[in-house]
Amino acid sequence: MPPFDRELFDGRDRLDLDAATLFALVEEIDRIAPGFAELATVRAAFAIDGVVTADWSTSLADAHEVIMLPRVGGG
Amino acid sequence: MNAPEKKDSFRLVGTRPVRPDGVEKVTGKAVFGPDYKAANMLQGAILRSPHPHARIRSVDTKKAAALPGVKAIVTGDDFPNLEDAVVQMGEAAGNIADLARNCMAVGKVLYEGHALAAVAATSEAIAQEALGLIDVDYEVLPHVTGILDAMREDAPLLYEDNFTKGLDEKPEKPSNVSMRIQQTQGDTEAALKSAAATVTARYTMPPVHQGYIEPHACVVTWKADGKLDVWCSSQGAFNVRSLVATILNVEMGHVRVMPLEIGGGFGGKTTIYLEPVAALLSKKAGRPVRLTMDRADVFRASGPAPGAVVDVSLGADAEGKLVAADVEFRYSAGTSPGNETHAGLISSVGHYRIANFRVTGWEVLSNMPKHAAYRAPGAPQVNFALESALNDLAAKLGIDPLDMRIKNAVVPGDMTMHGTPYGEIGLLECLEAAKAHPHYSASLGPNQGRGIACSYWVNYGGPSTASVAIGEDGSVMVIEGNPDIGGSRASMAIMAAETLGIDYDNVTVTIADTGSVGYSMLTGGSRTTFATGKAVIEAAQTVIDIMRARAAKLWGCSVDDVAWSDGEARCTGGEKAGETLSIGNIAAKADSTGGPISAESSVNPNDFLPGFAVHICDVDVDPETGHASIGRYTAFQDVGRAIHPSYVEGQMQGGAVQGIGWALNEAYLYNEDGKLDNPGFLDYRMPVASDLPMIDAVMIEKPNPAHPYGVKGVGEVPIVPPLATVAHAVSNATGSPMRDLPLTPDRIYGLMQSKA
Amino acid sequence: MSKLHVTTSVNGDEREFLCGPGETLLDVLRDELDMTGTKEGCGSGDCGACTIMLDGEMVCSCLVMAAEAQGRVIGTIEGVAEGSELHPVQRTFLDHAALQCGFCTPGFIVAAKALLDRNPDPTETEVRYWLAGNLCRCTGYDKIIRAVMDAAAELRQERTPA
Missing domain, CATH: 3.30.365.10 (Aldehyde oxidase/xanthine dehydrogenase, molybdopterin binding domain)
Known part of the structure; x- marks a missing residue:
């Protein structure tokens, strides 16, 4: 995880979690870091094994790594 | 989506037809933001704070309300009480309550020009007269505008409840620092110690404005059925709709936004200022209300991009391979958090292969207007510092600065700072095209210097x-x-x-x-x-x-x-x-x-690719005055495939010139009283035609395989390299490093004198 | 405060209006005569978006009091094309993509036409200095200068229009 509301995670930048989809993953992370889910809807993007994915229903069955990216605003 | 089979045999892609809206725009018929009128419309005016920081004890509008022709008055009390909530704004996110309080102050004014009351009247003259009849009782508070001043422990605080986010532990005391972000890889300190050569320096720049020529303007009517019609120019009517609806607590479907032609935005029109105010005036008056900013309002109350203080330590081995970068940047944000600090981080070192880096960003609040996006928001500031340090490092090692970049440039498959691999990017092609271009090998005369820099922007x-x-x-x-x-x-x-x-x-x-x-x-x-x-x-x-x-x-x-x-x-x-x-x-x-x-x-595609640009600039520096003028300028860019090449070149040229202005002239100048000293085009000096040569735009077409016609975003990256490019050229012309922008004649002359 | 009655010629038409003593010609053009092709970028004569012709001289209409227009001859962007026939400067602006947002464009076209009316063969430097009072934030001026040079060539009949 690149820097993303770090205080929610006590400074941890890597989590090992089981989740079937990105939706489930966000719920899972929200359990560890309450408030994350609300922020994620407007602030986070996800890359599954290196590919940025907008569809949160994408299966994570074969995924090794999910990277969380802050959405960066353009001008 | 299937890409066409014969990618290089298009009939129309790559041609340069006249734009569909062209005739309307060259004949003066196009309707821009300030041009729109509604039947039976009232003219509004906004009372703005003369103080950079003050508590509003009371606002007495009785005398103004009694003036014949005044139909409505609005203050912060008329706005719905919003909870803090992070919502989508533009492409990123922000706190809706911050945005509402920026449209109209509640409790405190936070910068000179902060809106705190508004009037709608039957004429502009009456509305202006009414503003003068509003009595405001201010308790003036200490203010702070400079980045380093605002970070001091004893600095006046904008908010008693702002605790820096992003630290490992929540700080005990509030401060003006809204956020710290950091990303590290490898062992930066050790790598810097063992590097063959290092450069360490500090780089600074004040905030600058987007400088669109069309001031903000809107007409809003809050109809008797509770629905609102909004006419305004913006970068996104849907964005205006959602922000207006959320701030006013009305259903989104009840707000209809009509997009007028937009007279420049550059990121500055990705937010709203006037629309909710005009809406509330209209609701009270029962008639459409127009609000417009004048140029001084635009400078004092909209815009600027972050000023910055950036420290860089950069190390390379003897062959010029970068081994470590330690970057610490501090960006101003005005009165509330924005997105530029995140963008600064990912724009900092990701265009080079560097095994060890530590990048730390601080976002700093102060008594300046809430900052707004400006073309590749957050990238030019940190890029100026990194590229300038890289130019110094190349000089130290005796390596050509373009060769230095070619040795270190990322190629497809290398990792972004996000941790995802780069796709079909063309940074190396841009660098090689620059190296081979006649501009790079043209001879230079006395008092002339040449500079280069390169940059990345993520796109979307x-x-x-x-x-x-x-x-x-x-x-x-x-x-x-x-x-x-x-x-x-x-x-x-x-x-x-x-x-x-x-x-x-x-x-x-x-x-x-x-x-x-x-x-x-x-x-x-x-x-x-x-x-x-x-x-x-x-x-x-x-x-x-x-x-x-x-x-x-x-x-x-x-x-x-x-x-x-x-x-x-x-x-x-x-x-x-x-x-x-x-x-x-x-x-x-x-x-x-x-x-x-x-x-x-x-x-909702995510298979966009980033933009890369390499710029070359020659300057002439007048040794008598320190005035630097641009003699020749060439911009190279990985544009994917240009659908309409003239408008792609236009983005490259326009971005380059905004960057040249940033490098040489432009600056927000706040005086000791916390007031902006140059809220007009005479003193906020943007480049004019006689300042410039032609800007040669060299398009490198490396198509995006994920787009049927190969499109990559082109609009933002061209503003990133000019800062370091121009500074490098001036440094080479004068023999003095240029680390503080803007490079005004007095600054250059002073550095030349102190060297002599 | 009583209003002033002004009679003037705008793009060849006689026009009458009432104005306050503090109103500018720009205000009247835009708000009274509904000619919004002339733009306000600054109101202080620094951006040139409100450029018009007054008795054959190029001026910023934000710096002219409306009452001063009495008996004068005004030309605005709305009068540059003859009917649907674009002036060569307007056409070359389109051909060269010399506008992006288009907000400064009317001022540039009025100013460029004024230059070419008095100097049909300007150098690039002359064009750049003549247009130095017009701000454009989008284009970096490159394509604007090329468009004006090209229009000049066309007017000198050194090239035939495309």
Whole structure:
């Protein structure tokens, strides 16, 4: 995880979690870091094994790594 | 989506037709933000704080209300009480309560020019007179505007409840620092110690304004049925809709935003200032209300991009391979957090392969207007520092600065700072094109210097909707929701006509209001030609499928026996083999084959690719005055594929010149009283025609394989390299390093004198 | 405060209006005469978006009091094209993509036409200095300068229009 509301995670930048989809993953992370889910809807993007994915229903069955990216605003 | 097979044999992609809205714009008929009038409209005016920081004890509007012709007065008390909530704003996110309080102060004013009351009256003169009759009792508070001043422990605080986010532990005391972010890789300190050469320096720059020539303006009517109509120019009517609806606590569907032509935005019109105020005035008055900013309002209360203080330590081995970068940057944000600090982080070192880095960003609040996005927001500041240090490092090692970059440039498959691999990027191609260009080897005279720099911008995709409709006579209408800020109607028409196989002139493009087409994210982030273009192409392909089916019905054949080529249906099997039907033929029979022909497509693509740019600049420095003038300028950019090359070149040239202004002239100058000393174009000196040579734009076309026509975003990256490029050139001309912007004559002269 | 009655010629038409003593010609053009092709970028004569012709001289209409227009001859962007026939400067602006947002464009076209009316063969430097009072934030001026040079060539009949 690149820097993303770090205080929610006590400074941890890597989590090992089981989740079937990105939706489930966000719920899972929200359990560890309450408030994350609300922020994620407007602030986070996800890359599954290196590919940025907008569809949160994408299966994570074969995924090794999910990277969380802050959405960066353009001008 | 399938890409066309013969990617290099397009009929229209890559041509330069006249833009669809061109004639309206060269004849003065196009209706921009301040041009719109509604029947029975009132004129509004806004009272702005003369103090950079003060508590509002009371606002007495009785005398103003009694002035004949005054129809409504609004203060912060009239705004719904909003909870802090992070919502989508533009492409990123922000706190809606912060935005509402920026539209109209509640409790405190936080910068000179902060709105705190508004009047609507039957004329501009009466509205202005009424402002003078409003009595405000201020308790003036200590203020702070400088970044380092605002970070001091004893600095006046904007908010008692702001605790720096992003630290490992929540701090005990509040401060003006809203956020720290950090990303590390490897062991930066050790790598710097063992490097063959290192450069360590501090770089600074004040905030600058986007400088669009059209001031903010809107007309709003809050109708008796509770619905609102908003006419304004912005980078995104849907963005205006959601922000207005949320701030005013009304249903989104009850707010209809009509996009007027936009007179420049550059990121500065991705937010709102006037619309909720005009709405509340209209609600009270029962009539449409117009609000406009004058130029001083624009400078004092909108805009600026972050000022910055950046420390860089950069190390390389003896061959010039970068081994470590330690970057610590502090960005101003004005009165509330923004997104530039995140963007600064990911724009800092990701365009080079560096095994060890530590990048730390601090976002600092102060008594300046809430900052707004400005073209590649957050990238130019940190890039100026890193590229300047890299130029110094190359000089120390005796390596050509372009060779130094070629040795370290990222290539497809290397990792971004996000941790995802780069796709088909063309940074190396840009660097090699710059090296081979005659500009780079041209000789220089006395007092002349040459500079280079290169840069990265992430770009974006995002949600877009477009529809393609076939008229009864076969004419083709593209309807989309992205304001055309630099010729995008032409690109949409080209892509639609290319896909349909018809002439460019047979396509019209309409930028629809929020009630007339599905949602599109705003025009910004270099996303429109890419993402909305995908929606247009997809809708056009669907329309082709519909027309093939209709032709099959007319011919009585299977749809599999209908091909689409050169803008017409062609029967390929059965009795009618060899016959053709034009779009007009099919449209004429539309009602008897199933009804009107149209398709809407909504997309949310993430397969965008970043932009890269390399700039070369020659300057002449007058040794008598220290004045630097641009002698020659060449911009190289990985543009994917240029749909309309003239407008791509235009982005490169315009971005380069904004960057030149940033490097040489432009600055927000706050005095000791916390007031802006230069809120006008005379003293906020943007480049004019006589300051500049032609800007040579060299497009490097490395198509994006994920887009049917190869589009990559092009709008933002060109503003990033000029800061370091110009500074490098001036440094080479004078022999003194240039680390503080802007490079005004007095600053350059002073550095030349102190060296002598 | 009583209003002033002004009679003036705008793009060849006689026009009358009432104005306050503090109103600028720009205010009247935009708000009274509904000619919004002339733009306000600054109101202080620094951006040139409000450029018009007054008795054959190029001026910023934000710096002219409306009452001063009495008996004068005004030309605005709305009068540059003859009917639907664009002036060569307007056409070359389109051909060269010399506008992006288009907000500064009317001022540039009025100013460029004024230059070419008095100097049909300007150098690039002359064009750059003549247009130095017009701000454009989108284009970096490159394509604007090329468009004006090209229009000049066309007016000198050194090239035939495309």
